[in-house]
Amino acid sequence: MHHSGLLTLLSLLSVIDGAYCGKILVFPVDGSHWINMEILIVELHSRGHELTVIRGSNCWRIKEESPYYTSLTFDIGKFDDEFFNGFIVNLLQIRREKRYFWDQDMLGLDILKIISNYHQEVCNMTAMIFDNETLMNFFQDAKYDLMLTDPSFGGGVLLAHRLGLPLVFNVRWTVHGEGHFDIAPSPLSYIPVPGAELTDKMTFLQRVKNVLIYTVTVHQQSKYFGEPYRAFCHKYFGPEVDYFSLFQDADIWLMRNDFTFEFPRPTMPNVVYMGGFQCKPSKPLPKHLDDFVQSSGEHGVIIMSLGTVFGNLLSDVAEEIAAAFAQLPQKVIWRYTGTRPANLGNNTLLVDWMPQNDLLGHPKTKVFVAHGGTNGVQEAIYHGVPIVGLPLAFDQPDNLSRMRKKGTAVIVDFAELDRTVFLEALKEVLYNPFYSENMKTLSRLHRDQPMKPLDHAIFWIEYVMRNGGAPHLRTQSFRMSWFTYHSVDVILTLLGAVLVILWLTFSLIKCLCCMLIQKKIKRE
Amino acid sequence: MHHSGLLTLLSLLSVIDGAYCGKILVFPVDGSHWINMEILIVELHSRGHELTVIRGSNCWRIKEESPYYTSLTFDIGKFDDEFFNGFIVNLLQIRREKRYFWDQDMLGLDILKIISNYHQEVCNMTAMIFDNETLMNFFQDAKYDLMLTDPSFGGGVLLAHRLGLPLVFNVRWTVHGEGHFDIAPSPLSYIPVPGAELTDKMTFLQRVKNVLIYTVTVHQQSKYFGEPYRAFCHKYFGPEVDYFSLFQDADIWLMRNDFTFEFPRPTMPNVVYMGGFQCKPSKPLPKHLDDFVQSSGEHGVIIMSLGTVFGNLLSDVAEEIAAAFAQLPQKVIWRYTGTRPANLGNNTLLVDWMPQNDLLGHPKTKVFVAHGGTNGVQEAIYHGVPIVGLPLAFDQPDNLSRMRKKGTAVIVDFAELDRTVFLEALKEVLYNPFYSENMKTLSRLHRDQPMKPLDHAIFWIEYVMRNGGAPHLRTQSFRMSWFTYHSVDVILTLLGAVLVILWLTFSLIKCLCCMLIQKKIKRE
Structure with missing residues (x-):
């Protein structure tokens, strides 16, 4: 038993020893998202990697100076804190007074617009980076091995595409909603959409609700959140690049989730569950x-x-x-x-x-x-x-x-x-x-996992650096239209073929019948 | 770096040390499948688990006596070796002469019938076990922790259901075909079905071929291979138990596969890839x-x-x-x-x-x-x-x-x-x-994996024993009809609702128009 454990350790150490101490470009998201990203950064730094963090000029939590990373600061329009705080008070009041969902929806629309504005700000900041030739040359010369980003805002995804860097997500949410919905088949019959407050066992009416909420949110998020990125991609990458497929094409998705928390659901080979990676044994109290x-x-x-x-x-x-x-x-x-x-x-x-x-x-x-x-x-x-x-x-x-x-x-x-x-x-x-x-x-x-979630996450980050990506873990599905993906063309063709055969058979029988009748008439 | 590797080792050892040395019932498949199963058995034995192997009386490779397991032998009709060898020679000739696919298909039908017979034999042998009250009492008293089986034949699945044992598959093929098709969403647009000799990048015609082969094989396998199990389930478990869902309900699927071998595709939380678990460094040659x-x-x-x-x-x-x-x-x-x-x-x-x-x-x-x-x-x-x-x-x-x-x-x-x-x-x-x-x-x-495939496989077998299964990794989808799973009822309802609303709107407009016209006429 111990012998095999030791072998595992040795194989682990050999992997770690052989690791190239890499250069990682990090495009994080501020606020509570940063708490999680910083844990990865500190761990990566402790393993000898060199990290550069891109931050906005008015960051709340992402410090400019850090022993763990070098930062690059860019001007960005302020996230409207004041509005946000007002929104929170409003929200609590509406929840408390159990007002009609209409009020909640109106408030929801307000917050959608605020977040949409911030997506626009992130795109503006990214455009500033793209337009700065010196800076882009600096990025190219620095020869980063990896872009590590939180895709709830898309700046990192855009920059990674421009610099041709392998892409690792620290993710639960993307610009479009819960991460799984971006890349894995998600049957709405047992996978509750975010906001539905449902479980994986739904009644008929709950499933109707689930489908309706899905339809509305997909539309809303594409309209309010997707638009700035769509425009950005069109301007900088040309009309043939679809911003959504840039997200889907990430090498590894480190999900802040696991199946003790989330309901079981289809997943993909490049999704790595690191739920609870931030947890640690408790220390004595003051x-x-x-x-x-x-x-x-x-x-x-x-x-x-x-x-x-x-x-x-x-x-x-x-x-x-x-x-x-x-x-x-x-x-x-x-x-x-x-x-x-x-x-x-x-x-x-x-x-x-x-x-x-x-x-x-x-x-x-x-x-x-x-x-x-x-x-x-x-x-x-x-x-x-x-x-x-x-x-x-x-x-x-x-x-x-x-x-x-x-x-x-x-x-x-x-x-x-x-x-x-x-x-x-x-x-x-x-x-x-x-x-x-x-x-x-x-x-x-x-x-009870083969590996601690944080070690697992770091393994896959280093894996992408060692191997220059993970293309063999990404499916072909994102290079397909929904029409092709769901075999709609094939099904229509086959249905057509069946109809033609039926029609031919029917025509033939009709013909034969006519001939027989005519013969009979002639004979008579 | 080493520090963190050591932590991983310690956490591993603590898991291993805490492991209950369990009792495992194994229902293997003979031939080349046994080679793979034996590797797991030897490793499990070396970790202190007690194994009982169920074997047919005329096994080719599964020995009655072994230092690694106790065996229980049951009479089973012979697999028709002679026919099989003749089949191989026929097959080579047909392949060599590049005869029309019709010849291959006729030969394919022959082999389908032979394999179907063997499925029937496995069911007969399992029925013999079920009908033997002393034996069933022995199994109950032995208090096994786990059924480990190769689901290309279904005896182990049936027995596990009867004994209420957690179920672990050593699998690439089930009774119905490639394992993934049983449990994971498998879009036919980029997942080639077995026998199609296609890749994950298909032309339109290849996708048509893929869908056609899928349709034919699903039908064939349900008819030739599924039938004996369907009858068995009906007799021993009653009409409400569907044999297919017994397969889908396994706790862990140890797939003899990984994504350096297989094309990337959707997967499930309870699928563990152990491809290459049988590989080991080479020894010096004689x-x-x-x-x-x-x-x-x-x-x-x-x-x-x-x-x-x-x-x-x-x-x-x-x-x-x-x-x-x-x-x-x-x-x-x-x-x-x-x-x-x-x-x-x-x-x-x-x-x-x-x-x-x-x-x-x-x-x-x-x-x-x-x-x-x-x-x-x-x-x-x-x-x-x-x-x-x-x-x-x-x-x-x-x-x-x-x-x-x-x-x-x-x-x-x-x-x-x-x-x-x-x-x-x-x-x-x-x-x-x-x-x-x-x-x-x-x-x-x-x-380049966090863990050796064999260690990974053993971890999950022991996991199921420690935790009495892995229900939180199994989705709700198998408790659903295809109708519900694909939300067909919801979609039809919503379409109906839209039609009713359109009809009402149209009727209203029509009514209003009529009224306006009538008014106009009256005025005139």
């Missing part, structure tokens, strides 16, 4: 937190965080949540930056920030109250902590509906949240072992 | 062979083997091959059990058997003349030796057309083979570096 956690005794601790964007809840909701917490014997650590709720019990500690990973990994932690962002859900799976979910926007409802289907979460509707409902949900997850047992199983399955 | 090989000097060596079944060629073909070899400066080692050809040059050594793996791995070996069986092609890829292909039957033409597309083989048509054609092909592969360079690249890609 003294004051540890004391608080230990004071919970046998009851244990509840931790609550709704991420950075939703840290500041509507005050009436915060009051209801505080009141529910106050009725429990557990201790509560709540990351909350709004006004201190009047109902706050003395079992509840409000914090501006918490070491979420270390708390989730603490044996006293019983429940995680979360909005359902991807990172938080992945960490909950990794540490095996069941969830009370308060989904607010974006992919959160979908992420949490996956957890509910797997029996690892109870979801509280934001519109119906009051102290009773919330307390009910907390008690259910605290005292019904169903949820924690399921989450522990999921955690065990998630950790 | 003295007399080594002397012969070394005597080739700078010219190097050609090795030729057409496998066990085709060892004995038609004598006129053998003469042409011998004459071609005689004109080359290379040394030739030819595994041939027929009469010694008169044209044999003194550079050619005839052998009954050869250490094929050790010869393929020898640096002096320049070309491999092969019939294109899966194992031989995998070994050629592993060792990076280009191929002159003489495809004769079964999957050989398809295997070799894959190699030709990848620029690693020249194929000689059996009907057109004479000394000139064969010599031409040999010289092309010997002296045009294109083939050996492509094969060396393929070899490098094949070996």
Whole structure:
């Protein structure tokens, strides 16, 4: 047994030793996406690769100076933060008041336009790079081995095509939606589209809803998000280059996902699942937190965080949540930056920030109250902590509906949240072992992999550098029109042939009959 | 770097150490399929698992006594060897005389019936097991953790269903054809069906051929191969159990394949590619062979083997091959059990058997003349030796057309083979570096994996034992009718709705027009 493990190690080391320390061009996306990209960058840097990061002039999280990379900064129009914050407040109000979906859709249209503008800004910035001959020469001379990018914005894809670089995605979303929908067959009969909040077991009406939402979002995203890239490709690459196929043609898709999180679905040879690559064992807590956690005794601790964007809840909701917490014997650590709720019990500690990973990994932690962002859900799976979910926007409802289907979460509707409902949900997850047992199983399955997700991701990045791409893992399908791909021409031809044969047979029989009748008539 | 490799080793070892030494029931297939299965069995045994092998009373290769497993032998009707050998001779003659496809098809129909009979025999043997209450109690009491089976015959699938055991396939073919077609979306526009000898880049006419062959084979295989299992399921499991979905429901599919061999195509989360798991570094040659090989000097060596079944060629073909070899400066080692050809040059050594793996791995070996069986092609890829292909039957033409597309083989048509054609092909592969360079690249890609294929396979077998299956990797699609799977009901409903709306709108407009006209008339 150990012998074979050792052989694996040796083969691994030989691969690592033989690795060319490469030059990687990174075109990341700001915000929470950067947190994930930075983990890859730090790891790649530690393995001796040289990284250059392209960033916009007004980045929020991507620092200009770093020990891990050299950065190149370009002017870019600002992402409209103010509008975005207003949007969040609006969204929470609409969700809270359970207004008609019409209101949500109008708000959705507003945000579509804002994001569309930002896609345009990214294209403008990329055009600036393309038009700067000195810079393009510099890129050519630097002889990069690879473009590593997050395709939820397309600048990296465009630049990689221009520079002829192999392309690796750090991806869950592309410009057009969930990554799988770009490249893998996705039967809508059991694959819920993002935003549908459905599972892989759907009733007839749910399947109708799924198809309708798919049709609408494909149209919207092509119109609002695809347009800037379409225009860009037409200008810089000519009319024969389809921007969508540039995305589909990436060498390796490192998916921030796996099948303990996602529903099982068709996939492709060049999709590598690295879900949970950001997770790590917990470290000991700082003294004051540890004391608080230990004071919970046998009851244990509840931790609550709704991420950075939703840290500041509507005050009436915060009051209801505080009141529910106050009725429990557990201790509560709540990351909350709004006004201190009047109902706050003395079992509840409000914090501006918490070491979420270390708390989730603490044996006293019983429940995680979360909005359902991807990172938080992945960490909950990794540490095996069941969830009370308060989904607010974006992919959160979908992420949490996956957890509910797997029996690892109870979801509280934001519109119906009051102290009773919330307390009910907390008690259910605290005292019904169903949820924690399921989450522990999921955690065990998630950790039971031949290789750690981060090592797996790095292997494939280095693989693409070693081999100058991975063309043998990319299918022919993206060089085909939908007409050809679905064999529509063949089916029509075969149907035509059958019809012609039927018609000929019929005509022949008719002819024969006529002849027979005529003969009969003549004879008579 | 090494640090991270060590971490991977430690995580591997912890998984291995924690492994439960399990009990595995194996339902193998005889012949060349057993060679592959035995490799898994030996490895599983070395890791401490206990194996029980179910075998028929007249097995050719599966021995009753083994240090690696306990066997259970059951009476089974004999596979008609005599007919089979006659079939092979017939087939070679038909291929040689390039007779119309009609002859081939008639012969194909004969072999379909023979194989169909053997499927019936396997079902009879399985029924014997099912009807033996003592035996079934023994199986139940033994508490196996897993059924490992080769699904080209279905006995293991049926028994696993009855015993409620998790199911792992060692598979390239199932009862119904190539394994992927059973479970993964397989667009016929770029996935060539077995027997079509096409690639993943097809012209319109080739795509028509592909769809036609698919339609015919699906029908044939369901009729000739599926029928015995359908009847068996109906009798033992009741009408609601569909035998096909029992196959689709396997936990893990260990595919004897990878994408250096196969064209890239959609796949599923529970498909694990272990292509080349049987390959190993070459050992030194026996003295007399080594002397012969070394005597080739700078010219190097050609090795030729057409496998066990085709060892004995038609004598006129053998003469042409011998004459071609005689004109080359290379040394030739030819595994041939027929009469010694008169044209044999003194550079050619005839052998009954050869250490094929050790010869393929020898640096002096320049070309491999092969019939294109899966194992031989995998070994050629592993060792990076280009191929002159003489495809004769079964999957050989398809295997070799894959190699030709990848620029690693020249194929000689059996009907057109004479000394000139064969010599031409040999010289092309010997002296045009294109083939050996492509094969060396393929070899490098094949070996560049995070884990050795055999270790990968064993990991997933043990995974299924540790976790009692892998339900989270199996999609919902197999619980659906094709009607639902392809959303036909939803599409028809939505089309209906659109038509109704159009009709209503039209009627309304018509009504309004009528009213307007009537008003006008009245006014006038």
